[in-house]
Amino acid sequence: MNPFIVLAVIGGYFLLLILISRLTAKGANSDTFFTANRKSPWYVVAFGMIGATLSGVTFISVPGEVGSSAFSYFQFVLGNLVGYWVVAGVLLPMYYKMNLVSIYGYLEERFGPAAYKTGSFFFLLSRTIGAAFRLYLVAGVLQLAFFDAFGIPFWVTVMISILLIWVYTYRGGIKTIVWTDTLQTTFLILAVVLTINYILNHFGWSVGEAFRHITDHADSKIFHWGWKSGNNFFKQFFAGMFVTVVMVGLDQDMMQKNLTCRNVGEAQKNMLWFSASFVVAVTLFLGLGVLLYMFAAQTGTPIPERTDDLYPLLAMNKMSLSIGIAFLLGITAAAYSSADSALASLTTAFCVDFLKFQKRTDDKKEKQRKMVHVGFSVILFFVIVLFRVINDESVVVALFKVAGYTYGPLLGLFAFGMFTKYEVNDRAIPILAVAAPLISWAIDTWSEQLLFGYRFGFEILILNGALMFLGLFLFRKKIFRKLKNVKGV
Template sequence: MTPFTVLLTVALYVALLFTVAWRAGRRADNAAFFTGGRRIRWYWVALAMIGAPMSGVTFVSVPGSVAADGFTYMQMVAGFTIGQLIVAYVLVPTFYRLKVVSLYEYLDRRFGIRTHRTGAAFFLLSKTVLSALKLYVVCIVLQQLVCTPLGIPFAVNAVLTVLFVWGYTRRGGVRSVVWTDVLQTLCLLAALVSALIAIPRALGTPLTTMLGEVLESPYARLFVFDDPLSVRSFGKMFVAGIFILVAMTGLDQDMMQRNLSCPTARDSQRNILLTALCQAVVIQLLLMLGAMLYLYADKTGLTLPDKGDGVFAAVAVHGGLPLIVGILFVLGLVSSTYSTAGSALTALTTSSIYDFAHDVRRRDEKSLRQLRHRVHALLAVAIAALIFLFEYGAGDSVINLVYRVVGFTYGPILGLFAFGMATRIPIRERWVPAVCLLAPAASALLQEVLLRWTGYAIGFELILYNALFTIIGLLIIQKRNEK
């Protein structure tokens, strides 16, 4: 693919994205921005949610991880399924009963305003940084494929990317996000299916034969039972998958804002269950594709990048496959990243207003719309500033550190909600911020101590220790003189 082909593909997608967002956002009021007016049909939300958790990073990383990890990621996906049931039948009824707009309003009603804002602050920190990092990844790809060959500086690339995201979510909010997520899901599935079909054809091998080779290859290893200390052992990944899903979907304003746009809790539950099934299938197909990419490279002598994240792009764009595969890959990458960033910007706006503006429910429609526009724009500027920081002030090691640090922030949120829903214990609320700051520090210390003294490597289950330390801290600060 030439730079002009990639640029034309991106431009056509952005035009389609704005068309869909404009149609969805016509006559949208504040309720439509924050909750979709709770009038979006559950099956449309389910289709949107298939691709919603899959950013551009996921789109390229899952296939690229197969060489090192095989299909072991499916162990965590099995845990995701159990987590979806908890979200559907524990969290969803609670949120609908309380009629919350921001999930963290629950913490206010259970504990008080300080806990409410602490939980929201952890969400805002993690989601802002992650959104910027995900947009940074797609900016790098576009810089390599388009901007550098055409002499366009990175700053222009980054500003235009953020402007696109800000522009298509400014009016419609959740209503626009759901429909653009549907578009993203279709693009992602088209890219996936086209590659799965094109690779066997390029090798002159029937698809069924190719799938048989995948299942017989070393890449197809699914379970790890023989090494319980491994970060990829079945027990650790399965249990971690349950709680990661609950924390990063059920307690994440970004993910749940779509689910809460359904008219009723029952509709939301139907959407979640269908989403769980479809996401498991899509992730398995991505892993199958990863194995096929490596087998294709072995048979054709194609040189692959050192990093797994670049494997899908290398084969799709420069691997000798039909042009349509490269075009659909670019569409899948761009659509998944723009959609993820757009929904995150909407969720950040919602959380900032409903969690930190004390008079939000007393504002009239015009005043709330003006506040919404200001906050939305300021958050877009913050994301752009972080992208510049990653490009001009951070190396790869710092970016990896950002991912690890952000991974700690969901643990306190999980701990707060678990403690609030499982107990009726009152707490001395002024100490909650300190507890939520100390819990990740204690988790990091435990991780280092266990690795050094016992060889036990804490992997994805780190979120459990993080939440546990939060719960222990809340027990310590309980009001013992009250029942």
């Protein structure tokens, strides 16, 4: 694609985002940045969350991964659906009842300051890595589509990408992001629909014929029952459920958007409608994956070594200019819809959890918040460049593998806090939160030798959370103090 067309498309896209930012950031303050003054319409949040949840990982990796693991990812998605229901029914009511800005404030009230800081730290670590993975994808596409033509190095591409996010989020924060996510979701879904339509026209198929060809294809197999396989249904389903609970319900980024709704009822309505839409969207991506492999075979296009490169290769080199533009807008929107909210949530968590903004009334808060925002932008830059050097596997697999380790302690902490009444030695919690992922990694590494050929998939998250829960139980002290005061125990 002509690099000047790429520049025009990306430039126009960001002008739209900046315009939305200016409209939504009028009169903005720290409350606007952190909570959008709790006035977001639930349907706007629900639609925007589709793009934020799918991200560049789904946009590129899921269609490409179809060639390696067929539709087995849909087993994981079915677990996601149940996980969203758990978040809506269990976690959202608790967060609204406590009137939380940072959801990790629950851990301070339940266990103490060390648990609070530990929970927030693991979120900061997890979300930084996740946002870097997602931005790495879009930076790679922009590098191929535009910056390589002018000999501009990758690190400059990354710097420009992050700078653009900073420009439209530094004032309005989460309020701006709720509305920009709506635009980004529109571009993301439109790109997939247009690509599918192009391939159907290429083959001369109706929608019904395409459905039949997809379902008859070997890569459309969904269910796997072999217990040793990493794609086993039960492993995938329960891993999908728990990953959703931690990466949505225990994640400041995703919950911060939900907590901008007017009340818990609207937040729950948002979550339920979003979950149904999410399943439909992922189904489209999986179907697109089969169609892309069919299209590549029919046009004699070699399958790239990295399956993440399949969709970009075909859309920008083998299809029409309009599809190339739609793809470019889609991948940009997909990556930025998750990366921009990640930057805002990282800033929120650090300001609220470590700088105690909620307890301060001084005039330096606004200046410090902007400095923290810049600081996390710089951190993201270095993590993305590092990932460029070391990554050698499918991004979708790498992302959830990392999340399985870093979100596990959060799963154990919240589960122990909500389903037991024990107190815990608060100073031991940071040690346990480091030990659980390390033990999980060791078990995962030698699982085939120790467990008769069993291989862990995404369910490593469940093991990690269980080990954290066990550690907390071993360091329990007594029945929860507040329960004693209420019941006279």
